[in-house]
């Protein structure tokens with residue numbers, strides 16, 4: 001069973017999305033569980049405050065260390081050990097990608113720490129010994145959407161282990177190419193026909209066509225991924241017959 005723990009000031013945001021989304025399927029299948037912890041529940045402040053002004057001045061507020069450390073300690077006590085990964089959703093982190101999703105799908109317990117306001121007291125990050133992870137080079141108002149994005153992509157891998165059709169799909173992105181174009185009924189829509197080869201029943205031809213389409217659109221839309229693919233699939237791109245070259249006269 002995979003366990004995802006989320007420390008946040010907006011636990012309902014996590015619970016509502018997880019309940020309404022497809023990751024709910026992996027939960028219903030008993031393969032994973034998501035538990036949100038409200039950092040505010042751990043404050044010892046008389047007015048339930050969890051934030052304060054930054055030392056040295058500056059705009060906005062910072063999340064205080066005490067509620068975060070106490071919330072973390074509660075989770076550690078509940079599960080009996082430190083989670084395998086303690087992730088802090090931050091634009092300063094390593095960028096999350098499909099490879100990291102696969103890596104995280106293999107872990108039993110992952111904790112996601114979601115910040116808000118202008119950030120978190122650095123000592124909390126040190127004490128929890130967090131690993132910074134980013135979902136991309138843009139600034140959000142909090143770490144909840146990044147945590148949900150990551151849980152969503154991990155959940156389809158966890159669920160895919162049982163689903164053979166899906167596990168083939170999983171491999172198709174991890175081989176580094178974009179998906180080929182896809183079609184469903186009707187066969188003709190306002191003069192636009194589904195490519196004939198897909199109706200031919202020739203599975204080998206269909207697979208070859210799809211692979212070719214994947215290559216072409218990766219080259220066109222994601223030249224960075226295409227270069228990496230070509231470099232790691234030298235065999236596929238090697239000329240079938242080596243050209244006979246004339247010896248140089250010099």
Ligand code: 4GY
Nearest residue numbers: 089090115119134135139140146
């Ligand atoms: N981008 N990837 C991101 C983010 C905002 C901590 C409050 C991102 O992961 N997280 O933009 N997070 C948070 C960062 C302080 C705002």
